[in-house]
Structure formats: C-alpha cells, structure tokens
Amino acid sequence: MPDLRVKIGSLTLPNPVLVAAGTFGYGLEFTSAIRLDHLGALITKTLTATPRSGHLPPRLAVTPSGMLNSVGLQNIGLEAFLETKLPQLRRYSVAVIVSVLGESAKELAEMVGRIDRADGVSGVELNMSCPNLEEGQGTGGGGQGGDSSIPLPPVSRPLPRLIAQDAEATAAMVQAARAKTSKLLIAKLSPDVTDLRPIARAAERAGADALSVGNTFIGMSLDPETRRSRLGSLTGGLSGPAIRPLSLYRVWYTAPVVRIPVIGAGGIVQAKDAVEYFLAGAKAVAVGTANFVRPDAARQIVHGIERYMIRHKLSAIHELYGAIDFHSPWP
Ligand SMILES: Cc1cc2nc3c(=O)[nH]c(=O)nc-3n(C[C@H](O)[C@H](O)[C@H](O)COP(=O)(O)O)c2cc1C
Incomplete structure (x- = not known):
C-alpha cells in the first residue's frame, strides 16, 4: 500500500x-458513521x-454552488x-x-496554556477570523468568527478587520499562543x-x-421579496465546491513562501479534489462541508487517494507535493 503518512x-x-x-x-457525534482512527486528525469546532x-437562525443558506453559514461560534466553552x-x-x-478563538492575545494565551496542560490533545489550531477588538476597529466581519449579527456599519465608517486580515495582529496572536504551548x-x-503572503510569513515568524x-x-445572500438576509446574521461564510478553485490558488500562492506545511481546505469532496491541493503544495487537507453530505x-x-496513488504508481504521498506539470493542457 502507498505510504500516506505525513x-x-x-x-x-x-x-x-x-x-x-x-x-x-x-x-x-460522528463515531457511528466513521472510525475516528481512520482520520489523519480531528479538528474540533472552535472553542471560546x-x-x-x-447566531440567530437561519444559520445556513444554500447558494448555487456552495453553502453560506453563520453559526456564530456556538460552542460549550473550552472548560x-x-x-x-x-x-x-x-x-x-x-x-x-x-x-480556539481568543478575543485578545491575553485571553488566547490563557486558553492555549490550559489546553497545553490537558492530556490527549495533540495540537491547537488558532481560528483568527475574529474582529481585531484590540485595534478598536469594530464588530464582526462575517464568517464563523465575527459577531456578524450586528450589521456592518455604513461604508463611510471603517469596515471591521479580522485578526487574520492583518499581519501584525496575526503575529501577536500566534506569538501569544506559541509562548504557552510546545504542542x-x-x-x-x-x-x-x-x-x-505577508500574513503567512508573519504567522511563521x-x-x-x-x-x-x-x-x-465572507459572503451574503439577500431575499429580494423580503429584502432581508437569508441568514439570521447579515453575512456568513461561503464553503463547499464553489470555493475550491479560490482556496486552491491561495494554497499554491502561499506554500512557496513559508517553510512550514500548509494544510489546504475549501471544497474538498472527493479524493481528486485533495490531490489537486497536494499538487498545489499542501502537505495535508481538511475536509469541511462534505462531512454534512457524507x-x-x-x-x-483517504481510500480514493490510495487508489489514485496505486494507479499512478506512487509509493509515498510526498511525491505529489507541488508536483504540478506546467505543460499546456493541450496535447
Ligand atoms: C457550518 C460550518 C461551521 C464552521 N465552523 C468553523 C469553526 O468553528 N472554526 C473554524 O475555524 N472554521 C469553521 N468552518 C470553516 C471550515 O473549517 C473550513 O475551513 C471551510 O468550510 C472550508 O472548507 P469546506 O469548503 O470543505 O467546507 C466552518 C464551516 C462550516 C461550513
């Protein structure tokens, strides 16, 4: 069998x-549908x-090729x-x-320290899609992180920025977390x-x-009849196959400028989608919306990747990393 370890x-x-x-x-919640030890790893929903x-319902809206969600970080809390x-x-x-998502570097550091002392946790993922409150730039920007139940301000006022939209703020959060864990x-x-690129490099540094x-x-969907948002909050996060080409491009664009591995996510439904991400330079992938369907x-x-590798006579997953053939698609 091909070696899929990473x-x-x-x-x-x-x-x-x-x-x-x-x-x-x-x-x-998924243990009756899938053996957890078949996963590369499990990333929990974001804890605060x-x-x-x-957010108030509705929290999901279907768009022509993807799904908008505004879950608003519903969770039971870290403790x-x-x-x-x-x-x-x-x-x-x-x-x-x-x-995890911390509302400030101090809060995040405390949370990560607490996780570091817990048995049975292999790692921490920082969800930095929360508004940069320390800069006093306002409330929520949509997606999962921001409190987007509060409508965006009129454009004459500065639009809120998420931590992950700012290299310095990203670095401050990562640094605060790094100081508290070796996981x-x-x-x-x-x-x-x-x-x-600058944000990726800042996170690495x-x-x-x-x-x-x-x-x-971040996206929106409005009902022309009611003139209201189709979501309980004004904005949401678009996921699923619609975003795959966009995320794939971002992986390809980002991976070469950092030495640390990039985990690709966005619209992965089948093995061939995951292979696209490996070719673009991702070392691993995360499957999201597809879990709701199957x-x-x-x-x-995973099975599909194995079959693909056997068919292409590949013995180890790293043979796919960044292995784009740049020849024209025309014969
Ligand atoms: C319903 C829903 C809830 C999500 N909640 C979180 C979350 O709590 N934290 C987070 O970092 N990303 C969250 N995401 C984003 C996914 O982890 C993933 O990055 C994104 O959906 C792109 O992958 P996909 O197109 O395969 O779904 C959520 C996505 C969906 C669809």
Whole structure:
C-alpha cells in the first residue's frame, strides 16, 4: 500500500486527511458513521473562553454552488470541552487538534496554556477570523468568527478587520499562543485578504508550526421579496465546491513562501479534489462541508487517494507535493 503518512510539526499523522473545524462537531457525534482512527486528525469546532449560543437562525443558506453559514461560534466553552468531551475522545486513537478563538492575545494565551496542560490533545489550531477588538476597529466581519449579527456599519465608517486580515495582529496572536504551548500550533488564515503572503510569513515568524489555508469566504445572500438576509446574521461564510478553485490558488500562492506545511481546505469532496491541493503544495487537507453530505467523506477520500496513488504508481504521498506539470493542457 502507498505510504500516506505525513509529518506536520512534531506530529506524524497516519494520513493527510483531516476534518475541518466546525464541520465535525467535537468528533464524538460522528463515531457511528466513521472510525475516528481512520482520520489523519480531528479538528474540533472552535472553542471560546466562555460558552456561546451562536447566531440567530437561519444559520445556513444554500447558494448555487456552495453553502453560506453563520453559526456564530456556538460552542460549550473550552472548560466544558476539556471536562466532558476530551475524556471521551481519549478512547480513540486519533490526533485531536483543538480549535480556539481568543478575543485578545491575553485571553488566547490563557486558553492555549490550559489546553497545553490537558492530556490527549495533540495540537491547537488558532481560528483568527475574529474582529481585531484590540485595534478598536469594530464588530464582526462575517464568517464563523465575527459577531456578524450586528450589521456592518455604513461604508463611510471603517469596515471591521479580522485578526487574520492583518499581519501584525496575526503575529501577536500566534506569538501569544506559541509562548504557552510546545504542542503542534496551526494558524488558520482567512482567504479574505488582498495578499496572503505577508500574513503567512508573519504567522511563521511568530512561531506557527503549520498554516491552514483556509477558512470560508465572507459572503451574503439577500431575499429580494423580503429584502432581508437569508441568514439570521447579515453575512456568513461561503464553503463547499464553489470555493475550491479560490482556496486552491491561495494554497499554491502561499506554500512557496513559508517553510512550514500548509494544510489546504475549501471544497474538498472527493479524493481528486485533495490531490489537486497536494499538487498545489499542501502537505495535508481538511475536509469541511462534505462531512454534512457524507459523514464518512474523509474515509472515502483517504481510500480514493490510495487508489489514485496505486494507479499512478506512487509509493509515498510526498511525491505529489507541488508536483504540478506546467505543460499546456493541450496535447
Ligand atoms: C457550518 C460550518 C461551521 C464552521 N465552523 C468553523 C469553526 O468553528 N472554526 C473554524 O475555524 N472554521 C469553521 N468552518 C470553516 C471550515 O473549517 C473550513 O475551513 C471551510 O468550510 C472550508 O472548507 P469546506 O469548503 O470543505 O467546507 C466552518 C464551516 C462550516 C461550513
């Protein structure tokens, strides 16, 4: 069988297919559909310092080729996760990566320190799609992080910026987390920026072991009849196949400028989608929206990658990394 193992920071994962934050609950909800030890790793939904009830419904809106969500970080809070979910997750031999969002560098540092002391956690992913409150720039920008139930201000006022939209703010958050853990530290970047490279480099310099590229794209959908948003909040995050070409490009654009591995995410539904990401330079991938359609999507994708590698006579996954053939598609 081909060797699918991949090293991300200090962790060696059995295969390069992870499940993306927020699309696989705390993992336990999926145990009847998929064996967790078949996953490369499990990323939990984003946890905050205190429980959050999330945005008002509706939280999902279907668009022609993707899904808009405004879950608004509904979660039980870090402490409850560590006390009630983590002990159950320890029964499974899967690397658990805890996704966290801190509202300030201080809060994030405390959360990461707490996770570092917990048994059974392999790593931390920083969801930096939250508004940069320390800069006093306002409220929410959409996607999963921002409190986008508060309408965006009129354009005459400065639009809110997310932490992940700012290299310095990203570095400050990563640095704060790095100081508190020696576990795998992944910085999850937002695709909603003009240029991802400086932000990726800042995260690497600040001590991230890997980058997730990336999160949903901020979007909106309005009902012309009611003139209201189709979501309970004004904006949401677009995910699914619609964003795959956009995320793929961002992986290809970002991977060469950092030495740390890039985990690609966005619209991965089948094995061939994951292969596209490896060719573009990703070392691993995270499957998101597809989990809602097929709860065992990640396992199917792992099988499909194996079959692809056998068909292409590849013995190890790294043979695919960055292996784009630049010849014209025309014969
Ligand atoms: C319903 C839903 C909830 C999500 N919640 C989170 C979250 O809590 N934290 C996070 O970092 N990303 C979250 N995401 C983003 C996904 O982890 C992933 O980055 C994104 O959806 C792109 O992958 P996909 O197109 O395969 O879904 C969420 C996505 C969806 C669709």
